[in-house]
Amino acid sequence: MPLLKKKIQDADLELVIGQLLRYGVLLSSVIVAAGGIVYLFRHGGESPMYHQFKGEPSKMKEIGPLWQAVWRGEGRPLIQLGLLVLLATPIARIALSVVGYLLEKDYLYVTITVVVLAVILWNL
């Protein structure tokens, strides 16, 4: 039986993009909230210091040290991981569009989205 192969359309792409954005934001807020509870539990009684810029330690900026700190059960790195998931959400949206336009065989938009993706990733 010849299965009617459904043509990928813009509407399908829109649906998947909507889902991706929703779940990305949801996942990141759950991780951030979990990290926040640990952080407040451990450091809630200390004083905040944000008057002057000091810069974050490398475990907040590099994925390797960050990951190790998360596994040690530290709160702030876990929050930072949640923020990275949030940052990854719109980037994943672009990556998904590249695939979508490839399936639609819209090579002009494959090129446009690949360039946007490259510009963002190159600067990470």
Add this chain to the structure above:
Amino acid sequence: MTILLFTAILFLGALMAGLLGSLTGLGGGVVLIPLLTLLFKVDIHYAIGTSLISVIATSSGAAAAYVKEGITNIRLGMFLELATTAGAIAGAFLSTYLPTSFIAILFGIILILSAIMSFMKLKDPDDTGSPGLLSRVLKLNGSYPTPAGKLSYTVRNVVGGFLMMNVAGIISGLLGIGSGALKVIAMDNVMRIPFKVSTTTSNFMIGVTAAASVGIYLKRGYIDPGLSMPVVLGVLLGAFIGSKILTTTSTARLKILFAVVVFFLALEMIYNGYTHKI
């Protein structure tokens, strides 16, 4: 003040910012940065990084809903992201080299512009004139659902809109706001797109624009988890509540109140920048 209290107050502030931002369409970032720098005396670069994170959160959350309704012009958004991401990266680089007092003054000026913008009556350009070559090649012309059925529209002046978006991107990366107002001007006044399409498409692009500059702020250590945690959660919750009550409340009076607040915050930012207190 302890971290616990600081976090609780910041969470409530962010909640209000997210709620008012979504009800008035001005966005949360415009009040977050004055709140952080003026009230909590947070260094402005930390404030910008934190605000950018919240911009990604709210824009992605709202975009999810709009995209599903089919109002957003995704191709137009993707194409203009070329301009905004390049601008955002340039803006983020600039931001770390410019003196903070200058950033504060520029922020105040943009804030006043956004407040004024929110009162401009935006009329739909009922425009079905012949589209230019560029918008046809790029497949930018589209249609969107209205109560009276699907309505088609054409996109004008693609080059002008693209350049305007580039400026919007720079402002976004430099100041840590979504600069939705500038994006809407570009699409509404320059490219002559229906209001509903331009607001939702602008919102769709804001997340990607912010993501482009967040990478740079992150690498330089301007994204602090202790600040971002209450702000992201607060703004998200506020925006969510706002989207739920949006249909039931009249927003006209609220908009005036909010614009007045933003205006005074802007003046204070400019004053503090001028006297080098920021």
